[in-house]
Amino acid sequence: MAGGFYTADLGSVAPAGVFREAFAWPSPPIAIRSRAGGRMSQDSLMIIGGQWGDEGKGKVVDLLSGGFAAVVRYNGGNNAGHTVRFADRRFALHLVPSGIIHPGVTCYLASGMVVDPSGLVGEMDKLVGEGVEIDGRIVLSPRATLILPTHRALDAAREGMRGADRIGTTGRGIGPAYQDRAQRRALRGHVLADDPSTRRRDAMALMEQHNHELEALFGAEPVDLEVAMAELERVAGRLGPLVAEVGPALRRHRADGEAVLFEGAQGVMLDLAWGTYPYVTSSSCLPGFAAASCGIGPRLLGPVIGVMKAYATRVGGGPFPTELDDATGEGLRERGAEYGTTTGRPRRCGWFDAVAARFAVEVAGIDAVAVTKLDVLDGCPEIRVATAYRLPDGSAVDTFPADSTVAERLEPVYETLPGWRRPTEGVTRIADLPAEARDYLGYLEAKVGAPIVIVSTGPRREETLVRGDGELERRLRELVAGG
Numbered sequence: 001m002a003g004g005f006y007t008a009d010l011g012s013v014a015p016a017g018v019f020r021e022a023f024a025w026p027s028p029p030i031a032i033r034s035r036a037g038g039r040m041s042q043d044s045l046m047i048i049g050g051q052w053g054d055e056g057k058g059k060v061v062d063l064l065s066g067g068f069a070a071v072v073r074y075n076g077g078n079n080a081g082h083t084v085r086f087a088d089r090r091f092a093l094h095l096v097p098s099g100i101i102h103p104g105v106t107c108y109l110a111s112g113m114v115v116d117p118s119g120l121v122g123e124m125d126k127l128v129g130e131g132v133e134i135d136g137r138i139v140l141s142p143r144a145t146l147i148l149p150t151h152r153a154l155d156a157a158r159e160g161m162r163g164a165d166r167i168g169t170t171g172r173g174i175g176p177a178y179q180d181r182a183q184r185r186a187l188r189g190h191v192l193a194d195d196p197s198t199r200r201r202d203a204m205a206l207m208e209q210h211n212h213e214l215e216a217l218f219g220a221e222p223v224d225l226e227v228a229m230a231e232l233e234r235v236a237g238r239l240g241p242l243v244a245e246v247g248p249a250l251r252r253h254r255a256d257g258e259a260v261l262f263e264g265a266q267g268v269m270l271d272l273a274w275g276t277y278p279y280v281t282s283s284s285c286l287p288g289f290a291a292a293s294c295g296i297g298p299r300l301l302g303p304v305i306g307v308m309k310a311y312a313t314r315v316g317g318g319p320f321p322t323e324l325d326d327a328t329g330e331g332l333r334e335r336g337a338e339y340g341t342t343t344g345r346p347r348r349c350g351w352f353d354a355v356a357a358r359f360a361v362e363v364a365g366i367d368a369v370a371v372t373k374l375d376v377l378d379g380c381p382e383i384r385v386a387t388a389y390r391l392p393d394g395s396a397v398d399t400f401p402a403d404s405t406v407a408e409r410l411e412p413v414y415e416t417l418p419g420w421r422r423p424t425e426g427v428t429r430i431a432d433l434p435a436e437a438r439d440y441l442g443y444l445e446a447k448v449g450a451p452i453v454i455v456s457t458g459p460r461r462e463e464t465l466v467r468g469d470g471e472l473e474r475r476l477r478e479l480v481a482g483g
């Protein structure tokens, strides 16, 4: 691959020559040589969301993670809902990295996360109940921010105050916890391993401030702090032994030649800076944050795979230019089972937005794309893709604007492609896809500016195909086969 071009079986809409010119790896993405001449990052890989979250990252991480020694969550908290399937069972993971289903993978929760201790213990208990061996396999950074019941109460109170402008948060206390982190008054992971009297002193002091804010700023009911404290004590005993620094452990994995998979939560369009602010989550969803969160240099991160649905969804408020408020949108929701893993809320559905996707590829440095839920488009007589936007005054907009009041007014400019008659559901070989589906993939990759290397045609692990034959694709094929 080094110095070469990606070549895929491009559809008729995007002739290979055009695409070859438009897209070349900026630098060899797989093997970056250190000054000492060793291969630094050929084994690590990053999986991030390329849209508004819920792209199916859980399936992709689960699919690949058997080939990694470590899987790391580095942003967000239990606002995420990563669904993985194992045998006939379905796991909804919110905090524990999706690699936990594979024996032998160590799972890390890094410092940039906000961790609800009770949520984490609840998830661990569920995994144990399902027969997953978790002992010694979960490591929590002493620097991760803890979410307390008072953060959840503040989240609800703030949202209530915003009325019609509410962000539509998951209600998990994510924003208030990150706010405390930035305000330098948060409790951090090490508190779980501290002695109980220090923990009580620090937790009570913070929660008393929260209660004061709940009453004075929002006129809301204070939280019963003795109940909250008892709950914290209940889980601290379980979590204290898991607390350890993440960065040194990841460096050890790499020094031993072991691969690390970084599992991003949410998506680029929900990123605190680059998403549809203020309708975003409170953490960075970009790959660079993984280095800061884990306390490792950026050279230890690998190529970035951006996961994108074959259409688009978002949950909560905020701009969504291709949203469909009609039977087509309803059809996508029903066929795609578009209901939140974390909150159960119906997701807003729409056509693939190639402007937003290209923006995501650029700002996040996405090297390759995994397209999920292609089968949900089975039966659509035609498929639309937004390739530009217009404002009500007719002016053209060709990238995602910083100002959400502008983004709310964008009218998508669509190109229409033919649908396919034969189902793609469960197809595992590119050659077995209908020609129109292959063309659709070729069209999308030309529009977003990154090759599509993985296509998911159903929720199960085996309903997946790897596309292309570069070095990255060969490795992905091995990982999927080894799954």
Ligand code: IMP
Pocket (backbone or CB within 6 Å): 052, 053, 054, 079, 080, 081, 167, 168, 169, 170, 171, 172, 173, 174, 175, 265, 266, 270, 279, 280, 281, 282, 315, 316, 317
């Ligand atoms: P918060 O992260 O709970 O503060 O929610 C902020 C916004 O991000 C809301 O629109 C949520 O619906 C959205 N959000 C947060 N986490 C996820 C996720 O994992 N998938 C999809 N949307 C999310």
